[in-house]
Amino acid sequence: MLNEKTVILDADGIRRALTRIAHEIIEKNKGVNNVALIGIRRRGVPLAERLAKKIAEIEGRYVPIGILDITLYRDDLTTITHQPVIHKTEIAFAVNNKVIVLVDDVLFTGRTIRAALDAIIDLGRPEAIQLAVLADRGHRELPIRADYVGKNVPTSKKEIVSVYLTELDKKDKVVIEVDTA
Amino acid sequence: MGLSRKDLLGIQELSVEEIQLILDTAEPMRDIIRRQIKKVPTLRGKALINLFYEPSTRTRTSFELAGKYMSADTINISTSTSSAVKGETLKDTAKTLEVMGADIVIIRHGAAGAPHILSKHLSASVINAGDGFHEHPTQALLDMYTIRERKGQISGLKVAIVGDILHSRVARSNIWGLTKMGAEVCVIGPSTLLPPGIAELGVTPFTSLEEGLPGADVIIVLRVQLERQQKGLFPTIREYARLFGVTAERVGMAKPDVLIMHPGPMNRGVEIAPEVADSVHSVINEQVTNGVAVRMALLYLLAGGGGPHEAIG
Numbered sequence: 402m403l404n405e406k407t408v409i410l411d412a413d414g415i416r417r418a419l420t421r422i423a424h425e426i427i428e429k430n431k432g433v434n435n436v437a438l439i440g441i442r443r444r445g446v447p448l449a450e451r452l453a454k455k456i457a458e459i460e461g462r463y464v465p466i467g468i469l470d471i472t473l474y475r476d477d478l479t480t481i482t483h484q485p486v487i488h489k490t491e492i493a494f495a496v497n498n499k500v501i502v503l504v505d506d507v508l509f510t511g512r513t514i515r516a517a518l519d520a521i522i523d524l525g526r527p528e529a530i531q532l533a534v535l536a537d538r539g540h541r542e543l544p545i546r547a548d549y550v551g552k553n554v555p556t557s558k559k560e561i562v563s564v565y566l567t568e569l570d571k572k573d574k575v576v577i578e579v580d581t582a
Numbered sequence: 583m584g585l586s587r588k589d590l591l592g593i594q595e596l597s598v599e600e601i602q603l604i605l606d607t608a609e610p611m612r613d614i615i616r617r618q619i620k621k622v623p624t625l626r627g628k629a630l631i632n633l634f635y636e637p638s639t640r641t642r643t644s645f646e647l648a649g650k651y652m653s654a655d656t657i658n659i660s661t662s663t664s665s666a667v668k669g670e671t672l673k674d675t676a677k678t679l680e681v682m683g684a685d686i687v688i689i690r691h692g693a694a695g696a697p698h699i700l701s702k703h704l705s706a707s708v709i710n711a712g713d714g715f716h717e718h719p720t721q722a723l724l725d726m727y728t729i730r731e732r733k734g735q736i737s738g739l740k741v742a743i744v745g746d747i748l749h750s751r752v753a754r755s756n757i758w759g760l761t762k763m764g765a766e767v768c769v770i771g772p773s774t775l776l777p778p779g780i781a782e783l784g785v786t787p788f789t790s791l792e793e794g795l796p797g798a799d800v801i802i803v804l805r806v807q808l809e810r811q812q813k814g815l816f817p818t819i820r821e822y823a824r825l826f827g828v829t830a831e832r833v834g835m836a837k838p839d840v841l842i843m844h845p846g847p848m849n850r851g852v853e854i855a856p857e858v859a860d861s862v863h864s865v866i867n868e869q870v871t872n873g874v875a876v877r878m879a880l881l882y883l884l885a886g887g888g889g890p891h892e893a894i895g
Contacts, residue, residue, distance in 0.1 A: 486607070
């Protein structure tokens with residue numbers, strides 16, 4: 402059983418955080434001419450779509466969006482019992498010389514991002530790769546940091562940070578949960 | 583969800599869900615083959631051995647490339663260069679490979695059941711790459727993948743398998759697979775090359791193309807092994823080509839969007855007319871590409887799993 406402990410962001414909070422991140426992406430890259438977003442499956446995908454929409458509202462221009470499945474690049478495939486199902490990576494644009502903004506829901510150990518970096522570099526040579534996350538909960542195991550953070554959330558390692566998005570979960574919410582099983 | 587088995591010995595023992603999982607997993611693999619950098623690190627540190635007691639170019643190369651694209655170390659052993667010529671038994675050869683650290687042994691053997699014997703003696707995964715006249719499961723999987731990709735689904739399609747059904751492991755694996763997936767399968771060939779009791783597998787036998795081809799969505803043309811003619815199973819190659827060769831005219835009896843498939847290597851002008859092999863209906867080259875993708879999927883599904891589950895964040 403997962404018991405909800407604290408609500409970190411509600412629907413309005415998520416909306417405001419994404420609006421700010423969209424502005425930051427535009428500011429940092431001086432426009433979005435060369436920018437493309439890549440969402441990490443699963444919850445990075447709707448977040449990337451929302452960011453693209455917000456950027457379009459501000460700049461009048463849709464940036465390309467891709468979807469990345471990092472399963473094949475995981476470093477724990479030989480040790481996990483439940484074999485993850487592989488989904489398609491859908492990146493219809495060339496990553497060469499683009500500024501790629503990776504989008505994910507929660508930044509934790511950094512291992513997903515390590516896998517995503519390898520996966521993207523196998524597709525080409527971007528000019529730069531940046532990282533946008535909705536929540537950064539700490540406990541990094543690798544030297545990785547985010548360029549854009551919706552909310553920094555101090556957590557204990559036992560806690561679980563769950564992101565719910567309407568596209569997949571019928572509600573918008575970021576919560577800290579505790580496994581009471 | 584994964585494959586909850588160590589080995590892939592045949593299509594007969596697979597469930598519909600398992601077949602679907604393999605085909606679904608092959609889709610993202612197919613994208614990797616299309617990329618400029620055809621390499622993912624998934625099977626880094628795994629050793630894969632191709633143990634082939636019968637000649638093969640495409641199946642062996644396909645497995646080798648599949649392993650290499652997934653970053654496994656692949657080694658090929660063919661009997662002519664192995665200790666089998668010194669009289670070593672199959673079991674001892676395989677055991678030797680295992681204690682050297684092989685994680686997956688892919689075997690092709692002239693005797694039906696050889697992979698099954700190996701699977702009992704090895705803790706490594708065993709993949710059947712063709713055993714006697716019994717099964718060739720990865721060929722059937724790549725055929726089903728190709729049909730599903732082109733037609734959207736397999737269920738409800740009419741599939742005609744043409745040629746030497748009696749000696750064909752490709753036919754047997756496809757019959758089990760396609761009927762499981764809900765296709766209507768018929769087999770067409772001279773009566774000497776149709777095994778007695780074939781109808782018990784749920785297929786309709788015909789002894790002429792004119793009876794079997796009308797309404798077909800897919801025609802799988804089998805290779806005629808020319809040595810069968812010496813055994814008197816059909817009078818001459820020319821007569822076989824005249825009666826059972828798949829010509830453009832005969833393809834016209836099937837549905838207008840029929841797919842023509844062939845496991846290779848082809849005898850052009852015997853079981854298949856050159857203009858049919860090169861026609862818009864032909865997906866013979868796609869089958870080869872898809873074969874690599876399906877084998878990558880299988881290697882992933884068989885080689886993963888182990889300790890406690892941990893999410894990465």
